[in-house]
Amino acid sequence: MNTQSPPSAAGIAGASLPFRLWTPEERQASLATALQHWQAGEDVWVYGYGSLVWRPDFDFEERRLATLHGHHRALCLWSRVNRGTPECPGLVFGLDRGGSCRGVVYRLAGGQVPTYFPALWDREMSTGAYLPRWLNCTTEAGTVKALVFVMNRANPAYIRALPEPELLAIVRRAAGRYGPCTEYVVQTAQALRAAGIHDARLDAIARRLEQDGRPLPEGA
Numbered sequence: 001m002n003t004q005s006p007p008s009a010a011g012i013a014g015a016s017l018p019f020r021l022w023t024p025e026e027r028q029a030s031l032a033t034a035l036q037h038w039q040a041g042e043d044v045w046v047y048g049y050g051s052l053v054w055r056p057d058f059d060f061e062e063r064r065l066a067t068l069h070g071h072h073r074a075l076c077l078w079s080r081v082n083r084g085t086p087e088c089p090g091l092v093f094g095l096d097r098g099g100s101c102r103g104v105v106y107r108l109a110g111g112q113v114p115t116y117f118p119a120l121w122d123r124e125m126s127t128g129a130y131l132p133r134w135l136n137c138t139t140e141a142g143t144v145k146a147l148v149f150v151m152n153r154a155n156p157a158y159i160r161a162l163p164e165p166e167l168l169a170i171v172r173r174a175a176g177r178y179g180p181c182t183e184y185v186v187q188t189a190q191a192l193r194a195a196g197i198h199d200a201r202l203d204a205i206a207r208r209l210e211q212d213g214r215p216l217p218e219g220a
Contacts, residue, residue: 019080019157019175022128031121034132034147041110045146047137049073049103050093051184054191057123058116060106064144065195066137071150072099072201075167075185077129078157083174083181090174090181091159093166093188094130094151102197105137105146129155168208182209 022030038044048056084090088093095101100164122201124130130149137146151158160172174181189206192199 019078019086019127021081021126027121027125028118030125030128030132031117034134035113035117038113039110043107044113045105045108045137046108047103047105047135047145047146047148049095049101050157050188052106053104053195054187056106057119058106058108059112061109062107064105064139064141065102065197066105066139066144066146067100067102068095068135068137069100070096070135071097071101071148073101073202074151074161075101075161075171076151076161076206078159079174079176079181080157081126081176082178083176083184085174085176088174089170090176090184091170092181092184094149094158096151096161097153102199104195105139105144107144124149127155127157128152131156155214164205164208168175168205171205171209172212185209 043061046052046056046058046060047066050066052075072095073093074096075093076083076096077092077094079090079092080086082090083092125132129152131152133148133150134145135148135150136143137148171181171185180185186206186209187203188198189202192202
């Protein structure tokens with residue numbers, strides 16, 4: 001019988017690569033590029049598939065369930081600040097190529113964009129690991145073009161799909177400035193279920209973490 005433990009994060013390709021935080025100037029340049037075709041005062045849609053589902057950190061006029069085609073939700077991004085450290089990185093969600101993803105879209109009032117988008121960029125674009133794109137998202141009330149943060153596969157923080165034992169070992173060990181990686185994963189699973197969104201692989205991972213004695217938040 002194989003009794004070997006899953007490898008530590010440090011033993012997985014990419015986990016120990018150097019990284020750096022983007023400067024405020026880099027984030028501002030990225031934001032300006034994303035908004036170059038935005039008409040001041042025009043409402044915008046933002047797509048959420050991970051923590052934005054349960055902690056958007058902005059006021060919104062409307063929220064809808066939405067499907068994005070061409071990308072799927074995956075724990076494919078090393079986190080060395082928010083849910084991990086450089087010495088013990090965690091994993092956070094990204095939108096990787098292929099398939100589809102069920103999430104939510106938020107409509108922000110145009111007058112709030114200058115207020116909320118700089119903070120959104122500080123949160124989502126701290127290392128440039130995502131590519132901000134305006135993509136069509138399908139809702140029951142019609143298709144909307146929303147801001148979507150998709151995975152930048154050229155970024156050193158990108159990690160291809162891991163076997164479940166390795167993924168779970170990383171999630172269980174890691175914690176960062178926003179708290180344990182376990183908490184992040186199970187809160188996302190809870191929020192998706194509460195919204196009526198079924199993600200079989202994420203549910204399976206969350207249940208494994210629950211069985212460890214790390215229960216899902218109340219109401220999950």
